[in-house]
Amino acid sequence: EAGVTQFPSHSVIEKGQTVTLRCDPISGHDNLYWYRRVMGKEIKFLLHFVKESKQDESGMPNNRFLAERTGGTYSTLKVQPAELEDSGVYFCASSPRGISTDTQYFGPGTRLTVL
Amino acid sequence: AQSVAQPEDQVNVAEGNPLTVKCTYSVSGNPYLFWYVQYPNRGLQFLLKYITGDNLVKGSYGFEAEFNKSQTSFHLKKPSALVSDSALYFCAVSDHGSSNTGKLIFGQGTTLQVKP
Numbered sequence: 001e002a003g004v005t006q007f008p009s010h011s012v013i014e015k016g017q018t019v020t021l022r023c024d025p026i027s028g029h030d031n032l033y034w035y036r037r038v039m040g041k042e043i044k045f046l047l048h049f050v051k052e053s054k055q056d057e058s059g060m061p062n063n064r065f066l067a068e069r070t071g072g073t074y075s076t077l078k079v080q081p082a083e084l085e086d087s088g089v090y091f092c093a094s095s096p097r098g099i100s101t102d103t104q105y106f107g108p109g110t111r112l113t114v115l
Numbered sequence: 116a117q118s119v120a121q122p123e124d125q126v127n128v129a130e131g132n133p134l135t136v137k138c139t140y141s142v143s144g145n146p147y148l149f150w151y152v153q154y155p156n157r158g159l160q161f162l163l164k165y166i167t168g169d170n171l172v173k174g175s176y177g178f179e180a181e182f183n184k185s186q187t188s189f190h191l192k193k194p195s196a197l198v199s200d201s202a203l204y205f206c207a208v209s210d211h212g213s214s215n216t217g218k219l220i221f222g223q224g225t226t227l228q229v230k231p
Contacts, residue, residue: 004158006158031217033217033218033219035219035221040224041223042119042205042221042222042223042224043159043205043207043219043221043224044221045210045218045219045220048216048217048218055216056216056218059218091158091159093159093219095217097217098216098217099216099217100147100209100210100216100217101147101164101166101209101217102217103149103161103164104161104217104219105161106151106158106159106160106161107158108157108158109158109159
């Protein structure tokens with residue numbers, strides 16, 4: 001069974017540019033989460049999809065971030081325009097039921113560097 | 116608000132010695148606790164979790180964790196460390212407030228360095 005995959009593994013862009021990150025969850029997992037780790041700090045929640053619907057987007061930092069999950073399969077996270085403080089590692093995770101006792105399975109992350 | 120603290124940025128241990136990576140938590144209600152490990156250039160890998168029941172939880176790669184309700188702790192342990200255990204370890208608690216969506220709240224991470 002394939003795990004969670006993320007693309008690209010690393011992205012380097014200039015301030016003001018746009019970047020789109022992609023996450024493919026484990027097949028059959030309706031629940032998809034995005035997290036971010038900035039500057040060696042703790043990993044922070046960004047948002048949670050149940051199928052194609054945003055269940056919780058309380059962690060999205062501002063309106064420069066747009067997440068989508070059309071069709072309830074893969075998800076994209078677009079940053080437009082990117083700022084220096086957006087640099088960090090973006091993780092995606094998926095789980096089958098989306099409840100508090102579920103294990104979330106993480107992808108390898110996308111390291112975003114904004115220059 | 117729910118939170119997790121990992122008081123040590125780095126833990127150093129000699130190969131073959133027991134290791135402990137500390138984690139304390141603050142939650143309202145019953146805590147659901149997780150440990151993840153990140154090896155260099157890899158993603159987060161699930162190690163173990165505590166939901167209910169026995170306070171000693173066994174997980175992958177010989178790791179275990181002890182849930183202590185009175186001390187609000189969930190320390191990660193291994194009886195005999197390996198050099199290959201050197202990695203970044205994250206403790207997390209599941210936010211099971213009114214939404215019960217399972218989002219995780221992480222500690223800052225602890226780097227474990229096992230020396231030969």
